[in-house]
Amino acid sequence: MESGINQKSRTESADRVSQLMPALVDDLKRLARIPSIASPGFPPEPLFEAHDVVADQLRAAGVTDVGSLTIEGKTAPVVVAEVPAPPGRPTVLLYTHYDVVPAGDEALWDTPPFEPVERDGALYGRGVADSKANVMAVIGALRAYDGRPPVGVKVVIEGQEEVGSPFDVYPPSAPELFRADAMVVADVGSVRPGVPTLTVALRGSAQVDVEIRTMAGDKHSGQYGGAAPDARTALLRLLASLHDDAGDVAVPGLRRTEWTGTTYSDEEFRELAEIEPEVPMMGTGGLGERIWSGPAITVVAFDAPTTSAPINAVAGHARATLNLRVHPQQRAAEAQAALVEHLRRQRPFGIVPEVVPGEAGDGYAASLDGPAFDAATSALGAAWEGTTEIMAGGGSIPLVMALHEAVPTAEMLLFGATDSYANIHAPNERVLLDEFHRATLALTLFLAEYAQRWEGAR
Template identity: 65%
Template sequence: MPEESASPSYSTIKETVAALMPELESELVELVRIPSIATEGFPSKPLFEAHDLIVSLLEKSGVTKIEKLEITGKTAPVIIATVPGPAGSPTVLMYSHYDVVPADDIELWDSPPFEPTRRDGAIYGRGTADSKANVIGMIGALRVFDGKPPVTVKLVIEGQEEFGSPFDNYPPEAPELFAADAMVIADVGSVRPGSPTLTVALRGSAQVIVELATLGADKHNGLYGGAAPDARLALIRALASLHDDNGDVAVDGLLREPWTGSSYTEDEFRTLAEIRDGLPLLGTGGIGERIWSGPAITVTGIDAPPVDGAVNAVASTARAVINLRVHPRQPATEAQAALVRHLEALRPFGLALTVTAGETGDGFAATEGGPAFDAALSALSQSWGEPAGLMAGGGSIPLVMALDTAVPTAEKLLFGATDGYANIHGPNERVLLDELEKAVVAKALFFQEYAHTFEGKK
């Protein structure tokens, strides 16, 4: 881009990104080929290969200040890079990750997961959408300005997001390293292709284990069934109390509110969730209220013998683990305590339950209406040519909460190149190249608009 174009127009940025796309696509393919899985049982070498490739791409983009952050414990290196902007410009921290989940169910993939394949305007492969396209999108935005953006950019790109990492809790220990005026968390995307969306909330999470023991050992149900207290039956009765007849959560003390932003239609949700024809959805209210601004309770594990080979016996013990998804603004420990109270108050068939509180993680609710928030909405709307909507995420991103604790004054913005149909963590994961291109344009426009807004408020 010519040096005299300090404030390129939207059309100039769009043309520049279009010219960059063949190279960005090639680099995305190269990155997706690397099976950078950061969990037990998989080799660590690919993680370092992905790290080194990203460093080389940053260097190619004119980034000279690149550091490797290594934290005590088994974790892949975190890339910390800084691209200085003009004197007095705001600082924007951009986050994403280069690790991926394993590609299970290989037979369900239409093409090998680590042999990225282009078809129907998309790149298919594990990690395309979650979240290597977002890494490439950040690099593309820097190239729009020849590595000299109108804001100071800090890049934080880690390699162990998917399975937990010491880095999840690190930012509050070194807040100066993450100091910024605004943060762009590029580990999300739009509600659907063609609909630009800013994610403004994430639900929290809490675990609870419930169990009971009623007999010294399992007993023959022909001899003892009907009078001996069956631990499994009692546990099932207790678990059934967690929802009403509509499928709504029936635990007092859990926050739920209507969702007024963008959301899936019921037909979209049925398609995405692969719900069998003719079956009802759980709960009442809008889809957004059920999956984002209200609680959800799932029994994620239960000790029980398999149907094949089952023995005719009264169960002497039973145990289940419950996952509670929490309204973004409700403290997870508060919600967990409400669930514990509910379970401890039950007496299924007169039996007391043993309830143990497990891990918790708070949700996140962004501050809306700040200069970075307004600049992001404008950038998304211009890039997609449609008014940007607001959505939430049902899953947690622990690092967002850690960054919010470390730098509470920074505006947190969540947007990226993926979309609700990308099938992240599933077979045939893909990213649409058109969405990636628009995301690069949006990031570049955001840099520019935020710099102007920030300057105007000085």
């Protein structure tokens, strides 16, 4: 197989992207000023404004076929664009999103969230990292080729990714719209600044509700406590069966394998998770397998009075909701069934729990031996001037699974401009301008590298 593009072509691409960066940063600031929040209760007008700005910027980049896709149940339209492939060349689908999460308590921000501020090599503002820098990286790569890249390109930029978009399940219903040989989901980034990183796996997710009923109603703890079966105590005992003393998941049938790619150091993870200094982390074994290639079970809801309003009563009813994160290569329904079976077999104080499975979504594991993977590894390494590292994502991106279902033959790649310290969904979100620059260059180089490697593989 041929290698990728030569050093001269890489240098020319790097020079071109460097020339474009001042305008791309200005355009990123313009886009970040738009409060394109898709959450319920926020005005829809900024979503349409952001949509129009993205569409106009694609046209300005030289893309002539730019349109909108409106999906039933979806407020914000999806920006769709296409550049036909040159003869004998593959097509790449580029996906990201222009909507953002709410700013939250603005008092926690150092600067107003929708007035992007450049400071110490970073741009601060809501949505600059998640995922408007990636929007501009896609547009920047197309600008670098004056709208005529060396491969075919389909652009899909949506506006409701942050709120459980109807688009998450749409692709299988219209596979031709998404037909491509490779897909780049630009909604992730580097494990740490300065380290080129390709995300190759995502854990699946499943919900389970568990409920215990012991009496017709709550009873006074002084009169009945000690013999009356307390539903909350029974539920706590049931939930305690999910982990062993070290904090590892103790449910049979849940897949866990060693993680051999890059991961955080324990110190980095403690900092990112803001773990209190004297508190140990949960589980044993490698950190990567605990957060990426192994299961996790979290109690995400528990019905009980708050400590600010306690009630001296033995509870007759208790309920909790569990979130199960699943190995990328285990079917979520299979893992969910294992958790349900484990819970149903428990008898806390002899009480039979009621267990109800909820939604389940599979994870994803990419192929590591195709021309697109090789091209991305090469392009990222060249852009960051280092060795490309492989990581996974502990959370699900439902659209990735939907795109894979729609076009199962396409190679799926996840990389982008953000990094683990970007504070996405938190106050003082930021994107490092150097990371933005390198991500734009990586995407530019990838399109050329993929064209070469595609031909070499034929």
